[in-house]
Structure formats: C-alpha cells, structure tokens
Amino acid sequence: MSEPTTPTKVTLMAPLTGVMMPIEQVPDPVFAKKMVGEGVSIDPLVGQLVSPIMGEVIDLQPSGHAVTIRSEEGLEILIHIGLDTVKMQGEGFEVKVKEGQLVTIGDPLIDFDLDVIATNAKSLLTQMVVTNSENIASITPATGLVHAGEEIAAELELAELAEEDVAAVGGRTYSSEAILVPNPTGLHARPAATLANLAKKYNADIRLRRGEDSANAKSIVSIMGLAVACADKVTITAHGKDAEAAIAELSQALKDGCGEDCPPLPSGTEDTTPIPAIKEEPAEAVGPLSGDPNLLLGVAASPGLGIGTVFQLHHDDIVVEEYADDHHKERRKLNSAIDRALLDLSALEKRLEKESSPDKAAIFAAHQEILGDPDLLDLAVSAIDKGKSAPFAWRGAFNTFADQLAGLDNEILAGRANDVRDVGQRVLEELTGQRSEKPELAEGTILIAEDLTPSDTAQLDRTKVVGFATAAGGASSHVAIIARSLDIPAVAGIEGRALEIADGEKVVLDGTKGTLQLNLTDAEIATIRDRQDRLAARKAVEESHKDEPATTTDGHNIAVVANIGGVDDAKQAMTKGAEGVGLLRSEFVFMGRAKAPSEAEQAEVYADCSKALKPGQPLVIRTLDVGGDKPLPYLPIPPEENPFLGVRGVRVGLEKPEVLRTQCRAILAAADAGAELHVMFPMIATIDDWRQAKAIFDEERAKVQTTAKV
Structure with a gap:
C-alpha cells in the first residue's frame, strides 16, 4: 500500500453576493440530505454567478441554471442556481462561458434575473456542492453576508489519498458518446450492479449522466436513483489516469445491456437527436378499490389460491442512541456489522444456488453489492464523523437512499427501495443486537403486512404460510419474484383496509386475480376448495405423462433436455421427466470462491451431476464461460474495448490454458459416472478457436490414458 500524501486545504470563494445558509436547511432533500455532495447554500442578492476557484468548466446545463468546474485539485464543484x-428552460439565464473553458476566481459564469427566478422557481437559494465529496475530509462554511469573488464561502480539507488515488486526480476528463440504454426495464438493480462493479475496477472518478442529472458510476444505488429507462440517452464521464479505458469498457457494457438479453431498440431511436426519457406513469397513491366490503383488490404478484386465517405481521422499530463519543470506535462498529451482514448474505446466496434457485440467489448477490455501495457508506461515515452513533448514522443513510428510490416514477426502481431497507435493517440488527422475533405461525396462515422484505419472504415456511398480501410492492418486486419461486400465492398493493382485518379471520387469497375475499360462507369456501382440487388433479395428470416421449403429430421424437446450474438442478430435472442435460453451466463451480476449484473438486461435481441422470443419458458440460459480465476475482482479465466479445468463454481458457486443461481432466475423470458426457466450448468465434480447444482436450485425454467415451 502506498504511503498517503499530506492533506491540503482548498478555499472556495463566494460564487455570488448573498447570505450564507446551511445546506441542511435547503427545502430540497436532494441537496439537504447531501445526496449530490457536501456543500453550502447562498441566498443571492445580486444576479451574477462567478467562478469560486481556478479550474475548467466541465459541464454546463443547456438551460443555463447550473455549471460544474473541476479545480486543479480534481474537485468537481457544482453550482446550481435556484x-x-x-423547468424554466433557460428563461432568465445568460451563460458567459462554455464547456472546456479555463476560468479563474471571479470570472463571470452566468448572469441571471432575480425577479424572473423568484417568480417562476421554487426558490432562489443557490447551492455550491462538491460532487466527488469522497475526496474531501471536512468542509467549513462561512456565515453571514459574502461578496462574489472577494470573500471565502467555504474551506475544504482534502482527504488523505494514496499515491494511486492522487494519480487519478490529475489528467483530463473524458466523455463517452451518447448511449441509448437497451435494457427493457432500464438500469434496475442487476444491470446497475454490473455497471458499478465494472467501474470499481478503475481509479478514475466516473459519472453516469442522464440529462442534467448524474450519478457516481461506482454506486449501484446512485445509478438506480437516476431512473434510467429503456431508450434513455446517457453519457459517461471519467477523470483520472485510467479514465479513457474506463469510458471504453463501461460504454460497451451499457450498449450490450450490462449482461441482460436486450431486444433491438425500436426503429428511430438510433439517431443522434435528443430524445425524451421514457417514463412510466407515476403510481397512484391509492390502488384500485372494489366497493365491496367483502372483496379487496390488489395486484396479482404470485399465482395460486390460498385459503386460511389472517396473521397481521408487524415489524418492531429498533431503538438507537443518536450520539456517540468516539467516532473511530463507531466506524469500526459499522465496518464489523457490515462484514457480518455480508457473510450472512453470501451464505444465503450460496444456499439458494445449491437449492437451484438462481433468481433468488441473484437478489441476495445484489444485496451484497448494495452493502458495498460507496455513496451509502460515505453518507453514514459522514454522520459518524459529526458525532452520530453508528446505528443512528447507518439508519439515516439507508433510509435516505431508500426514500430517494421510492420517490421515482419507475415502478421497478421504486420497488428496489425495499431492497435497500432490507439490507439496511440487516446491518442495523447486527449493530444493535436487536432482532425481530419470528412469530409462531399456525398451518394455513395468510400473512398480511404493510410490506415484506426479500429476506422475510425467502424465509417463509411453506408448510404453514399458504399466501400473503402486502399494501406496498408490485408484481415486479423482488418479494414477488421470490414468492413465485416458492410457489406461494401473493397479492401486492392490496387495499389499505386489509391491514385492519383481525387476526384469525378466515379469508381466501387469489394470487392469480389479485384479490382477497372476506366473510365467505362454508359453501363458497367448499366451491373454492373444489377448484383447487380440480387444478391439482389436472397437474397430477400432466405429471403422470412426464416420462413419455415428446412426439410430434407426424411421428418425430423430440429430446427434452434440461439447462442446469448444479447437482440439485439435475435431480429436479429428472423428477420432471428430462431426457438428459443439454447444458451444464460449469461456471457455477468457479463462482463465489476466493480461489479456483481444484481438479478433484470439479470432478466430484461433474460426477454427481452424471449420477443424477439415468445411465446413458446425455450430459453436455460447457467449459468455463466467464469474462465481461461474469468476472472472477482470482482470474483477472485486463480491461478491453469490448469485454463481452473479447476475452470471454473459450478464449479465457486459451489465454490461460492451465485453467482449461484442469477442467478437461476433471471432465474426463467423471466420464464413467453413468451419463454420456459431451463437452461444449463456449463463445467460439473462429474455427481456430475450436481447433485449439479441441487439441488441448485431446492432449489431456492422452495424458490420463482414459478409454471412456466423451
């Protein structure tokens, strides 16, 4: 580790003449809660904005209401007028500079009409904010009246930086071309996590920009907070020694959908003219109302019928102390609690993977990414350094981020606020030792709650809970995804009066229709049970034919084989009548580990998968497919222009042949376990790729001298 450099101070002069105000008092939570960064607010008395520091104009909003200057120290100073x-679309603003222009203290930046702004805007208060606040250790704002360019508005102490970080501060700013986001549901949790992980590989300061808004590209929560929708136009800016490489890799990742399968964008979106953001309509504050006192309406979240008695689930608030004496001790407490929460989440993710629940496992992998979010941690640490206790600071930080997401118009992104609160609550319980007691549930329980977290849902006892309804959430939430994987009927967004139903009352929940029925007669319940029985009988008939061959009407047999990620998948496929495995994704053996699996470990897994099949059935093992969106910590791949089509799949094995050779030997060792083994080399681009891979396999076969057919 490089020795840190000596901290220095930076002075920000007043950017306009006016009265200083604490930024915490600004009537806008984005600034008041320092989501944009640390800074100050000024109530202007004169309509001219000047440069508070020497630097370069790196961003100028088209409407002329905001400008960003990068100082010689690498600080990005955003000044936002009013x-x-x-919404004023430039009315009342006259810009005096252009992007790329060098400015010094006192140089005019923007002239603005105080009367026009006072009449048309929410407030005249002007904010000066350091958007890369992770680079400052403290800020000391001035008070009272200040004069533009003549008096100090704030003094900043720079954070201690290691040499590699100091290098990142210097250099020029790079910007990508405009990119149209292809993801059908925008940059929600998973693509945001992929993008943030790629950004974290670089020392450069990287921002994702959408219109006038920007986010730390290393922060999954900040990326989601931009509410980027399908076909929205975004750009990436980066500053630092590896900025150019970062721009290249992240731009390509965005174009490729950050690991998601994305259909082509609609015709006409590929031009370079500005396009409006595609937004979903804001959710109604009140959901559908039935008008029938015995029928409550909601959103169908997970199909199926549940007949049972109500249990109202409530979460107890955790009590925390606001202040603490030793901020160093509080920081250590927070770090320790986060580490323990990460271990729990990692164990939960691995358990779900073993249970053949990749969708659920991915949710808790994303939760781990949230815990590593730099902006979330910075917000908590900032409060701790100001004398707050670790639990108080952490609760404030995760609630701030959750509230930010919950306020978005995009239903999917707003739903991720629940994930942030889930992760936050997990750490808060670790910090305080206060844990919610698990209620004793009877068989045939219908849970009703204001909301459930993904963690709550994943731990539901399917033998007792026959359905649940929540006042919050939607069909695309992670809670709904988990409910569907558990085959638990669920209704989201249920009418608020559901929370008033007494415990023990008998109800019928229909997750297919999105309804909750009350006060049913015995005859009505009998009719519903009959419907359940008929559905179960139909399913049983279908199940009885699972082992019959799939034959077309003209007499051709179609082999039905499974796509699996592990031994449990193979076993489950056999219970459903699969005639073999068409693809074993072998990377699951390599992922979630600190080092590569040994030959013996791999061979054992492949043999177990083979034994799960019937003798002679095909088992196609795909060799390691990583790179791009599936990096491995112990198998570093250098940044490249197109990581998704570059060193990926078989090309990783060709560049690191011992990895491929070890896997080939492991496959050969499992050849006599029962199934008929086949090998697939992924991402073959040329015939030479295949020939090289096949040659390696043949060489290893010759070395082990096996006669087994593969």
Whole structure:
C-alpha cells in the first residue's frame, strides 16, 4: 500500500453576493440530505454567478441554471442556481462561458434575473456542492453576508489519498458518446450492479449522466436513483489516469445491456437527436378499490389460491442512541456489522444456488453489492464523523437512499427501495443486537403486512404460510419474484383496509386475480376448495405423462433436455421427466470462491451431476464461460474495448490454458459416472478457436490414458 500524501486545504470563494445558509436547511432533500455532495447554500442578492476557484468548466446545463468546474485539485464543484430552475428552460439565464473553458476566481459564469427566478422557481437559494465529496475530509462554511469573488464561502480539507488515488486526480476528463440504454426495464438493480462493479475496477472518478442529472458510476444505488429507462440517452464521464479505458469498457457494457438479453431498440431511436426519457406513469397513491366490503383488490404478484386465517405481521422499530463519543470506535462498529451482514448474505446466496434457485440467489448477490455501495457508506461515515452513533448514522443513510428510490416514477426502481431497507435493517440488527422475533405461525396462515422484505419472504415456511398480501410492492418486486419461486400465492398493493382485518379471520387469497375475499360462507369456501382440487388433479395428470416421449403429430421424437446450474438442478430435472442435460453451466463451480476449484473438486461435481441422470443419458458440460459480465476475482482479465466479445468463454481458457486443461481432466475423470458426457466450448468465434480447444482436450485425454467415451 502506498504511503498517503499530506492533506491540503482548498478555499472556495463566494460564487455570488448573498447570505450564507446551511445546506441542511435547503427545502430540497436532494441537496439537504447531501445526496449530490457536501456543500453550502447562498441566498443571492445580486444576479451574477462567478467562478469560486481556478479550474475548467466541465459541464454546463443547456438551460443555463447550473455549471460544474473541476479545480486543479480534481474537485468537481457544482453550482446550481435556484431550485427547480431547470423547468424554466433557460428563461432568465445568460451563460458567459462554455464547456472546456479555463476560468479563474471571479470570472463571470452566468448572469441571471432575480425577479424572473423568484417568480417562476421554487426558490432562489443557490447551492455550491462538491460532487466527488469522497475526496474531501471536512468542509467549513462561512456565515453571514459574502461578496462574489472577494470573500471565502467555504474551506475544504482534502482527504488523505494514496499515491494511486492522487494519480487519478490529475489528467483530463473524458466523455463517452451518447448511449441509448437497451435494457427493457432500464438500469434496475442487476444491470446497475454490473455497471458499478465494472467501474470499481478503475481509479478514475466516473459519472453516469442522464440529462442534467448524474450519478457516481461506482454506486449501484446512485445509478438506480437516476431512473434510467429503456431508450434513455446517457453519457459517461471519467477523470483520472485510467479514465479513457474506463469510458471504453463501461460504454460497451451499457450498449450490450450490462449482461441482460436486450431486444433491438425500436426503429428511430438510433439517431443522434435528443430524445425524451421514457417514463412510466407515476403510481397512484391509492390502488384500485372494489366497493365491496367483502372483496379487496390488489395486484396479482404470485399465482395460486390460498385459503386460511389472517396473521397481521408487524415489524418492531429498533431503538438507537443518536450520539456517540468516539467516532473511530463507531466506524469500526459499522465496518464489523457490515462484514457480518455480508457473510450472512453470501451464505444465503450460496444456499439458494445449491437449492437451484438462481433468481433468488441473484437478489441476495445484489444485496451484497448494495452493502458495498460507496455513496451509502460515505453518507453514514459522514454522520459518524459529526458525532452520530453508528446505528443512528447507518439508519439515516439507508433510509435516505431508500426514500430517494421510492420517490421515482419507475415502478421497478421504486420497488428496489425495499431492497435497500432490507439490507439496511440487516446491518442495523447486527449493530444493535436487536432482532425481530419470528412469530409462531399456525398451518394455513395468510400473512398480511404493510410490506415484506426479500429476506422475510425467502424465509417463509411453506408448510404453514399458504399466501400473503402486502399494501406496498408490485408484481415486479423482488418479494414477488421470490414468492413465485416458492410457489406461494401473493397479492401486492392490496387495499389499505386489509391491514385492519383481525387476526384469525378466515379469508381466501387469489394470487392469480389479485384479490382477497372476506366473510365467505362454508359453501363458497367448499366451491373454492373444489377448484383447487380440480387444478391439482389436472397437474397430477400432466405429471403422470412426464416420462413419455415428446412426439410430434407426424411421428418425430423430440429430446427434452434440461439447462442446469448444479447437482440439485439435475435431480429436479429428472423428477420432471428430462431426457438428459443439454447444458451444464460449469461456471457455477468457479463462482463465489476466493480461489479456483481444484481438479478433484470439479470432478466430484461433474460426477454427481452424471449420477443424477439415468445411465446413458446425455450430459453436455460447457467449459468455463466467464469474462465481461461474469468476472472472477482470482482470474483477472485486463480491461478491453469490448469485454463481452473479447476475452470471454473459450478464449479465457486459451489465454490461460492451465485453467482449461484442469477442467478437461476433471471432465474426463467423471466420464464413467453413468451419463454420456459431451463437452461444449463456449463463445467460439473462429474455427481456430475450436481447433485449439479441441487439441488441448485431446492432449489431456492422452495424458490420463482414459478409454471412456466423451
């Protein structure tokens, strides 16, 4: 580790003449809660904005209401005139500079009409914010009246930086071309996590920009907070020694959908003219109302019928102390609690993978990414350094981020607020030792709650819970995804009066229709049970034919084989009548580990998968397919222009032949376990790729001298 450099101070002069105000008092949570960064607010008395520091104009909003300057120290200073002034579309603003221009203290930046802004905007308060606040250790704002360019508005102490970080501060700023986001549901949790992970590989300061808004590209929560929808136009800016490489890799990742399968964008979106963001309509504050006192409406979240008695689930609030004496001790407490939560989440993810629940496992992998979010941690640490206790600071930080997401118009992204609260609550319990007691549930329980977290849902006892309804959430939430994987009927967004139903009352929950019925007669319940029985009988008939061959009407047999990620998948496929395995994704053996699996470990897994099949059935093992969106910590791949089509799949094995050779030997060792083994080399681009891979396999076969057929 390099020795840190000596901290230095930076002075920000007043960017305009006016009265200083604490930024915490600004009537806008984005600034007041320092989501954009640390800074100050000024109530202007004169309509001219000047440069508070020497630097370069790196961003100028088209409407003229905001400008960003990068100082010689690498600080990015955003000055935002008024609140909600973007809606004025440039009226009342006269820009005096252009992007790329070098400025010094006192140089005019923007002239603005105080009367026009006062009449048309929410407030005249002007914010000066350091958007890369992770680079400052403290800020000391001035008070009272200040004069533009003549008096100090704030003094900043730079954070201690290691040499590699100091190098990142220097250099020029790079910007990508405009990129149209191809993801059908925008940059939700999983693509946001992929993008943030790629960004974390670089020392450069990287921002994702959408219109006038920007986010730390290393922060999954900040990326989601941009509410980027399908076909939205975004750009990436980066500053630092590896900025150019970062721009290249992240741009390509965005174009490729950050690991998601994305259909082509609609015709006409590929031009370079500005396009409006595609937004979903804001959710109604009140959901559908039935008008029938015995029928409650909601959103169908997980199909199926549940007949049972109500249990109202409530979460107890955790009590925390606001202040603490030793901020160093509080930081250590927070770090320790986060580490323990990460271990729990990692164990949960691995358990779900073994249970053949990749969708659920991916949710808790994303939760681990949230815990590593730099902006979330910075917000908590900032409060701790100001004398707050670790539990108080952490609760404030995760609630701030959750509230930010919950306020978005995009239903999917707003739903991820629940994930942030789930992760936050997990750490808070670790910090305080206060844990919610698990209620004793009877068989045939219908849970009703204001909301459930993914962790709550994943731990539901399917033998007792026959359905649940929540007042919050939607069909695309992670809670709904888990409910569907558990085959638990669920209704989201249920009418609020559901929370008033007494415990023990008999109800019928229909997760297919999104309804909850009350006060049913015995005859009505009998009819519903009959419907359940008929559905079960139909399923049983279908199950009885699972081992019959799939034959077309003209007499051709079609082999039905499974796509699996592990031994449990193979066993489950056999219970469903699969005639073999068409693809074993072998990377599951390599992922979630600190080092590569040994030859013996791999051979054992492949043999177990083979034994799960019937003798002679095909088992196609795909060799390791990583790179791009599936990096491994112990198998570093250098940044490249197109990581998704570059060193990926078989090309990883060709560049690191011992990895491929070890896997080939492991496959050969499992050849006599029962199934008929086949090998697939992924991402073959040329005939030479195949020939080289096949040659390696043949060489290893000759070395082990096996006669087994593969």
